[in-house]
Amino acid sequence: MSTVTTQQPAKKGGFTAAASNYIDERTSISTAVKELGRKIFPDHWSFLLGEVALYSFVVILLTGSFLTFFFHAAMTPVVYDGSYVPLKGVEMSAAMNSTLNISFDIRGGLLMRQVHHWAALLFVASIGLHMLRIFFTGAFRKPRELNWVIGFVLFILAMGEGFTGYSLPDDLLSGNGLRIIDGMVKGIPLVGTWISFLLFGGEFPGEQIVGRLYTLHILLLPAIIVALIALHLLFIVIHKHTQFPGPGRTNGNAVGYPVLPVYAAKAGGFFFIVFGVITLIASLFTINPIWNYGPYDPSPVSAGTQPDWYIGFADGALRLIPPGLEFVWLDRTWSFNILIPLVALGLFIAVVMLYPFVEAWVTGDKREHHLLDRPRNAPTRTAIGAAGVTFYAGLWAAASSDIIATHFMLTMEGVIHTLQFVVIVGPFIAYFVTKRVCLALQKKDRELVLHGYESGRIVKLPGGEFIEVHEPLDEYERWRLVSFTDYKPLMIRPNANGKITVAQRVRASLSRWFFEDRIAPVTKTELEAAHGHGHHEVDMGEVEEITVGEMNVHRETVGR
């Protein structure tokens, strides 16, 4: 009879309780929910950027499903007979035709298309910003290196999703984009032409590519992305979220709100905010007006032909490479104007992806890190990041060199040469400037901790000397400024065989480069010494006061 009694309370709770009980008895999901619900999420605005990416992805899935109902992924020629007058009677592929129909003849279709496309731009942009946050705060360090790699692969896949989607309508703009890809592929020695024929099912553009990209766009890539997102989130649960240093926050805890109920409620609300912002943008601003571009035809190319922003850096690399780098050798054309950008971009991508491992090796740091760095406290990393951002930004800007030229009344050549300079010399300048700025900021922090901040109050000592009173920081503030990990350059150590290997030497010199300039955090003894000293300085009994600025400075702050 015990079964009856256990069922009784469930009935009392009504249908939901019964249902949840039913599910729980069969899946024991409540333990999982409880476990997850107790997860703590620290609160900082920059921790929400990944969520923005996730939510835009959800928006993309929703609107994308709508679009699949009406899109025809075929390149069969048809004659357009929809309601957009300047294309009536024009021959185009079924893909273009159906995209025009979605835009003009299906209720809500244009809005869905625009939401889908704007959300895609936001998706990749928010991933980018999220990655910058992770990088500059050092959140990729052990144990999160793998999650960095997963995130980075997601970024690449997101670009792939974007590019395949951009190419689906088979309009003039995207066709030109594909033509560039085709050209890049064909520029690879020996295998290029074969790969191109394989990709396009014959000579470009062929009749296959849209169908193939469609399979990638709606099946393969999204499936991999969903799987990797799941893994990415799982890792976050396993590792717990990182947090900025602060009072009570240590490497061994996580301070914030539990997922249930506060965080979940906030996140749910935030989803709708992101959705709302995207929809607002999509309903007000045109994106990818394929009706202007017209159907793809290999002969015309429009001025201002650009890829979507996230592919821009590759386009920019092609624009910046100086002419005259191709030559004929062994009866073949070697297009170094294509190979150099390809290799440079490949290297750049590889370095970004593997950076956590590189840094760990150079610093020899095997500790786990759950507390984030303030960017200034890791000057070399921040400087490397700034150099990378400059390099990327230079390439990205180059993709719009023509638009920069017309809109700022500059010459095309001037813009290109300037950007070539930015891409090649810019990173070094950015590196040195950033590093100096970081060190200066660290010095300032040190100064603040040791001597307090300038109160703007000038006092006259009995001897006639003028000094400015420094007020000490409060403890919370000071905590923020002194608690960061300090590294020292690695020493060259002989290995087990008593030898110093070349790798060891390289590592040591890299490590020296990484840490040669550093400002050590203020130690306890230093702090005490400074404050003892501070007492003397401000404890001066009778002083004559001259207040600068703030009039309501009180005397009791003196000599505290």
Added chain:
Amino acid sequence: MREKRTSKPRRKSGRRHPLATVALIAIGLAVTGGAYAAINSSTATADTRPVASQSTIEQGEKLFQANCATCHGMGAAGTSAGPSLVGVGAASVDFQVGTGRMPLAQTGPQAEQKPVQFTDDQVKALADYVASLGPGPSIPADHLTNGGGNAANGAELFRINCAMCHNVAGAGGALTEGKFAPALTDVSGVHIYEAMVSGPQSMPVFNDLNISPEDKRDIITYLKYVQDNRSPGGFELGSLGPVAEGLFIWIFGLGSIVALTIWITAKSN
């Protein structure tokens, strides 16, 4: 057509004065002949406007000597500062002066548009004067420039012949050495036609063999369509394509989202 018109008055004339018949036949012939000439001129380069009178030519010459001769020389024969205008035709002058490019202000990479410095009559006088120096493309007739053609054909021709410089939506584009193809968002039909037949500066000439007058009319129709119809998708962001869209999403899209994240996390504290 002609027979119908001429026979109509004849039937009516039976009940009227015999001289009226003659007069009506004469009028009928003149009208049909005029219409024929007008239609004919659209395919040939004949001047469609009333033949320039000697007085406008003289007025044009005076204006020319005062404003243009410093560069283009006496009798528009050309100097080192400006090319000869003999044979460029009325269309070229109407375009250059009517869009404010001439008289040239300072020597830059290309003649910039400025506020137009002459009245319509003065522009016509200058055009008549230059046209009188040698035959060249004339100012096109209204039916070719009023945008009454086939926009779809025009759009296709525009993409093939013009978009590489002017962008598919006519938003303009960059050329080398600081030259640029301007945006075509507020050019009149007449000036579009004249630009095609005269090929200002870096722009090629599209004569009637390249693009027939009807096709030119279609191109103008398309450009007028784009000028008159706002984008169905909302604000166009300058029709600049993915660059404008990318900047927009980073600055305004992500910007507002970041502002919201800051707001959300600030609320909790």
